[in-house]
Amino acid sequence: MPTGVCSSSMALACAARAFRPGLDMSFRFASLRPPPLAALRPYLVFILLWPIAGLLIAGASWLFLLSSFTRDRVAAERQVLATTLKIAQDGATQTRANLGMIDQVLTIIRVQWQALDGVVKLEQFGKMADPTGAPLRISLFDSDARLLMTNANGVWSAGDLARVAQLPFFTSQQLRAADDMFIGMPLANDTRSGYTVRFSRKLLDGDGEFAGVAVVTIDPEHLIAEYDDSRLGDHGFLAAVGSDGTVRAFKLGEAFRRIQLLPPPLQRALTSSSGSAFIRGTEFGDGVGRYVGWQAVEGVPLMVLAGADQDHALAVVREREIASRQTAVGATIALLIFVLVGMGLSGRLALQRYRLTVAQDAYRKATEASTEGFFITAPVYGTDGTVVDYVTVDCNEQGAALSRHTREELIGRRVSTLTGTIPVEPAIALLGQAMAQGSAEGDIESTVRGRQTCVRIKVRRSGDVLAVTLRDVTLERAHLSNLERKNFEDALTGLPNRAWVGKCLPDGVTRAMAGNRLLAVLFIDLDGFKAVNDTFGHAAGDELLQIVARRLKVAVRPGDHVARLGGDEFIVILENLNGTGEAAQVAGRVLQAFHAGVAIGAGTASVGASIGISMCPGDAHDVDTLLRHADIAMYEVKTRGKNGYQFFDPAFYGAMRQRKQRERELQAAIAGNQFVMHYQVRVSAATQRVASLEALVRWNHPTAGMLYPDEFIPLAEETGMIVPLGELVVDTVCAQIAAWTRDGCAAVPVSINVSSRQFNERDMHALFLQSLERHGIPADRVEIELTESTMIRDPVRTSEHLQAMHALGIRLLVDDFGTGYSSLSMLQQLDFDLLKVDKSFTRRLGGDGQGEVLFTAIITMAHALGMKVVAEGVERPEQAALLAQLQCDELQGYYIASPLDAVGVQGEIRRRQAA
Numbered sequence: 061m062p063t064g065v066c067s068s069s070m071a072l073a074c075a076a077r078a079f080r081p082g083l084d085m086s087f088r089f090a091s092l093r094p095p096p097l098a099a100l101r102p103y104l105v106f107i108l109l110w111p112i113a114g115l116l117i118a119g120a121s122w123l124f125l126l127s128s129f130t131r132d133r134v135a136a137e138r139q140v141l142a143t144t145l146k147i148a149q150d151g152a153t154q155t156r157a158n159l160g161m162i163d164q165v166l167t168i169i170r171v172q173w174q175a176l177d178g179v180v181k182l183e184q185f186g187k188m189a190d191p192t193g194a195p196l197r198i199s200l201f202d203s204d205a206r207l208l209m210t211n212a213n214g215v216w217s218a219g220d221l222a223r224v225a226q227l228p229f230f231t232s233q234q235l236r237a238a239d240d241m242f243i244g245m246p247l248a249n250d251t252r253s254g255y256t257v258r259f260s261r262k263l264l265d266g267d268g269e270f271a272g273v274a275v276v277t278i279d280p281e282h283l284i285a286e287y288d289d290s291r292l293g294d295h296g297f298l299a300a301v302g303s304d305g306t307v308r309a310f311k312l313g314e315a316f317r318r319i320q321l322l323p324p325p326l327q328r329a330l331t332s333s334s335g336s337a338f339i340r341g342t343e344f345g346d347g348v349g350r351y352v353g354w355q356a357v358e359g360v361p362l363m364v365l366a367g368a369d370q371d372h373a374l375a376v377v378r379e380r381e382i383a384s385r386q387t388a389v390g391a392t393i394a395l396l397i398f399v400l401v402g403m404g405l406s407g408r409l410a411l412q413r414y415r416l417t418v419a420q421d422a423y424r425k426a427t428e429a430s431t432e433g434f435f436i437t438a439p440v441y442g443t444d445g446t447v448v449d450y451v452t453v454d455c456n457e458q459g460a461a462l463s464r465h466t467r468e469e470l471i472g473r474r475v476s477t478l479t480g481t482i483p484v485e486p487a488i489a490l491l492g493q494a495m496a497q498g499s500a501e502g503d504i505e506s507t508v509r510g511r512q513t514c515v516r517i518k519v520r521r522s523g524d525v526l527a528v529t530l531r532d533v534t535l536e537r538a539h540l541s542n543l544e545r546k547n548f549e550d551a552l553t554g555l556p557n558r559a560w561v562g563k564c565l566p567d568g569v570t571r572a573m574a575g576n577r578l579l580a581v582l583f584i585d586l587d588g589f590k591a592v593n594d595t596f597g598h599a600a601g602d603e604l605l606q607i608v609a610r611r612l613k614v615a616v617r618p619g620d621h622v623a624r625l626g627g628d629e630f631i632v633i634l635e636n637l638n639g640t641g642e643a644a645q646v647a648g649r650v651l652q653a654f655h656a657g658v659a660i661g662a663g664t665a666s667v668g669a670s671i672g673i674s675m676c677p678g679d680a681h682d683v684d685t686l687l688r689h690a691d692i693a694m695y696e697v698k699t700r701g702k703n704g705y706q707f708f709d710p711a712f713y714g715a716m717r718q719r720k721q722r723e724r725e726l727q728a729a730i731a732g733n734q735f736v737m738h739y740q741v742r743v744s745a746a747t748q749r750v751a752s753l754e755a756l757v758r759w760n761h762p763t764a765g766m767l768y769p770d771e772f773i774p775l776a777e778e779t780g781m782i783v784p785l786g787e788l789v790v791d792t793v794c795a796q797i798a799a800w801t802r803d804g805c806a807a808v809p810v811s812i813n814v815s816s817r818q819f820n821e822r823d824m825h826a827l828f829l830q831s832l833e834r835h836g837i838p839a840d841r842v843e844i845e846l847t848e849s850t851m852i853r854d855p856v857r858t859s860e861h862l863q864a865m866h867a868l869g870i871r872l873l874v875d876d877f878g879t880g881y882s883s884l885s886m887l888q889q890l891d892f893d894l895l896k897v898d899k900s901f902t903r904r905l906g907g908d909g910q911g912e913v914l915f916t917a918i919i920t921m922a923h924a925l926g927m928k929v930v931a932e933g934v935e936r937p938e939q940a941a942l943l944a945q946l947q948c949d950e951l952q953g954y955y956i957a958s959p960l961d962a963v964g965v966q967g968e969i970r971r972r973q974a975a
Contacts, residue, residue: 144353293372433459839869899933
C-alpha cells in the first residue's frame with residue numbers, strides 16, 4: 061500500500077485499490093499510544109471558548125428577554141388605556157344621543173303645551189321608545205305639583221306624589237330661570253327593582269310663565285352602552301358620573317357591583333374632559349387595579365367612565381411572560397448541555413485530530429474528509445464464475461452506524477447475511493449494476509422501529525472491488541417535502557392555498573377537457589366576516605376562518621378540493637360531474653353549513669356565504685377565465701342580497717359591462733355638459749302664489765334621450781362624480797338666474813339640492829360665493845336644500861359652513877325632513893329657514909289620522925323655532941286643502957305644477973301672479 065496521502069477526490073479510489081482479492085482480510089491500523097499533553101495544548105483555547113461564549117449568549121438573551129417583558133407590558137397598558145378611552149368616547153356619544161332624544165321629546169311636549177294652551181295628548185308619543193326599545197314613561201305636573209297625566213302609573217309611588225313640590229325635578233324647574241333639561245339623581249324605586257332617573261323640562265303658559273313640569277323617567281343603565289366583559293373583564297365597570305362626582309348610571313363587572321364613591325386620584329383626573337389613567341387597587345378598596353378611560357358628554361354635566369381590571373387586561377402578557385421564562389430556562393439548560401457537549405466533543409475532536417495527523421494511509425484520509433458511511437466490498441464468485449454475493453472488506457464507523465452493526469461485525473461478512481436499516485436485495489442490485497456498468501446510485505427506503513428512513517447509496521467500481529458511500533437523506537427529504545407543503549398550504553387553515561390552485565387547477569381543466577367530463581369551480585366569499593373582525597377582533601376572525609375551513613371540507617364530496625385564496629375567499633374544485641345539478645347540491649350543502657351560528661371563543665358569529673359557480677367547458681376553457689367567471693357569479697349573489705349561490709350568467713356580466721359603460725358616459729357627459737335644468741314651483745298654501753323654484757337636473761343623453769335623476773344620480777353618488785356634477789349644476793343655475801334678471805323676469809329664489817357627499821367633499825361655501833360673484837346675482841336669489849344625513853356626519857364643520865353661507869344671505873332648507881335624524885338643538889343651532897317635510901308624510905294625510913298628528917307636531921315645532929314648513933309630494937286637492945288648515949306655509953308637488961324648462965316655468969310664474 062502506498063505511504064503517500066491521496067487527494068480528497070481520489071481517496072475512495074485509493075482505498076479501494078488498496079484492497080484486492082487475496083489480501084490479508086485481518087488488516088487493521090496499528091493502535092496509537094495516548095497523545096502527550098503538549099499535543100493537545102493548541103486546542104485548549106478553542107475548548108475554553110465554549111463556556112465563555114455560552115455565558116455571553118445566555119446573559120444577552122436574558123437581558124433581551126427581560127427588556128421585551130417591559131416593552132410588552134407597556135404596550136399592553138397603552139393599548140388597554142386606549143381601549144377604555146375609546147369605550148368611554150363611544151359611550152359618551154351614545155349617551156349624548158340618548159339624552160338628545162329625551163330632550164327632543166320634552167321640547168316637543170313643551171311646544172305643544174304652550175301652542176295648544178295646555179292641551180297635550182300623550183298617546184301621540186306612544187310609539188316613542190327609550191334606547192332599549194321600551195315605551196317612554198312620560199308624566200305631566202301642573203304648577204301646583206299635581207299629576208295631570210301619565211302613561212306609566214307604576215313609576216310614581218304614593219309617597220312621591222304626596223311630596224312632588226319638594227322633589228328636585230320639580231323645585232329645580234320651578235325656581236331656576238334657565239330653560240333647559242334637568243337630570244335627576246339615580247333613585248331607588250319602591251315599585252320596581254333597581255334605580256330610575258328623572259329628566260324634566262318646565263312647561264310655560266301663553267305668557268311664558270311657569271305652568272308645570274314634563275317628566276320622562278327611565279332606568280339609568282339605559283343611558284349608557286352595554287357592558288363588554290370581553291374587553292373590560294369581570295372586575296371592570298362602565299358608568300356615567302355627574303359633575304358633582306356622583307355615579308348616575310352604572311354597568312359593572314361580575315365581582316364589582318357598585319361604585320359608591322370614586323377614588324380620589326380618579327376624581328382629580330376627571331378635571332379634564334377626556335383622558336385615561338391607571339388607578340391602583342388600594343384606591344378602589346377591593347384590591348383590583350383598573351385602567352380607566354373617561355369622556356365628558358358634550359353639552360351635559362355628565363362624564364362616561366370605562367374601567368378594565370388589570371388582571372384581565374394583562375392576562376395575555378403575563379401568560380406570555382410565564383411561557384417565555386419557562387422557555388428561557390429550558391433554553392439556558394439546553395445551552396449549558398450544549399456547551400458541555402461542545403467542550404467534550406472539542407476535546408474528542410482534538411484527540412481525533414492528533415491521531416489523524418499520525419495516520420498515513422489513504423483510507424483514513426478519506427474517512428477524515430467525509431461524514432458519509434464508507435464501505436469497501438468485494439464480489440464473491442460461484443463455481444461458474446458468476447458473482448453470487450459480496451463481502452465487506454472494510455468500513456468506517458459512520459457506515460457501521462447506518463447499518464446498525466459494529467465495525468467488527470461487518471468486516472468479513474457477506475452482504476446477503478446482513479440485516480439492519482438497509483434492505484439487502486435492493487443493495488445487492490445496486491452492487492451488481494456497478495460491477496456491470498462501473499457505477500450506480502439510488503435511494504433505498506426502509507422502516508426501522510416505526511420510523512421511515514431513506515439512505516442514498518453511491519457505488520463505484522475500482523478494479524475488482526467496489527467503493528460504497530452511504531448518506532442518510534431522511535431529514536433532507538423530509539425538509540424538502542415540508543418546504544413543498546408550506547409553499548402550497550395556507551398557514552392559518554391548513555387548506556391548499558392560491559399557489560396550489562394555480563398549480564393543480566390547470567391539470568384538472570386538462571383532465572376535464574380530455575375526458576369530456578364537467579369540472580366546476582365554486583368561488584365562496586363569506587358574508588358578515590368583516591363585522592366579526594371589527595366586533596370581536598382579528599384573533600376571533602382567524603378562529604372563524606379555521607372553523608369555516610373545517611365545515612367546508614365536511615360539506616363537499618370525498619375527493620373534492622377546498623382551498624383558501626386569502627382573506628375570507630375560498631375555492632372548491634369539483635371534478636367528474638355528471639351535470640350542473642351536482643355542483644348545485646354541493647353549493648346547497650355549503651350554504652346549509654352556515655345556517656347555524658358559528659361558536660367562537662369571543663361569542664357566536666353569524667356569517668353566511670355567497671357562492672359563484674362556473675363550469676368547464678361550458679363557461680370557460682382556461683383557468684383564468686374560469687376563476688373570473690366564478691368571481692363574477694359570486695358578485696351577482698352579493699348584489700342580490702347575499703347568502704346564496706349563482707351559476708355564471710353572461711347576461712349579468714353584460715350588465716356589469718353596461719354599468720361600466722354608463723360610468724364612462726356619465727364622466728364624458730360632465731366633461732361635455734350634456735345636462736339641462738328644469739324647475740318646479742313652490743307656492744304659498746294660503747295664496748297659491750309662487751314662493752320659490754326648485755332646480756332639477758336632467759341628462760340629455762346623446763343616444764338614450766332625456767334621463768331623469770333616478771337614472772344617473774345614484775351612480776354619480778356611488779362613484780364620486782356627484783362632486784363635479786354638483787359644481788356644474790350650481791354654475792348653470794346661477795347663470796340662469798342672471799339671465800332671468802337681465803330679461804326682467806320675476807325675482808323668485810331658486811333652491812339647489814346639495815348631496816351629503818358633495819357637502820362633505822367640497823367647500824360649498826367657497827363654491828357658492830364664487831358662482832354668485834361670477835354671475836353678479838344677489839345671495840337671496842339662491843336657496844340650498846340639505847338632507848338630514850348631511851348634518852350628522854360632522855356637526856361642527858357643517859355648522860361653520862352653513863353659518864357662513866347663511867351670513868351671505870342664502871336661505872337654508874332641510875330636505876326630506878323626517879327620514880333621517882336631526883335634533884331640535886341642531887336645527888336651532890344651524891338656523892335653518894324652512895323644513896321640507898318628506899312626501900311619505902304627505903301621502904298619509906287623510907288616512908288613519910296619524911298623518912295629521914305628525915304634521916301638526918312638525919308645524920308646531922318648526923314655527924316655535926322660527927322656521928317655515930314646506931309639504932313635498934302634494935298630488936291631490938284634498939291634501940292641499942288639509943295642509944292649509946294645518947297652517948302649513950308652502951306646497952310643492954305635481955298637483956301644484958310639474959317641472960318645466962327655463963321658459964315654461966316663467967310662464968307658470970306669470971300665470972299665478974296674474975290670478
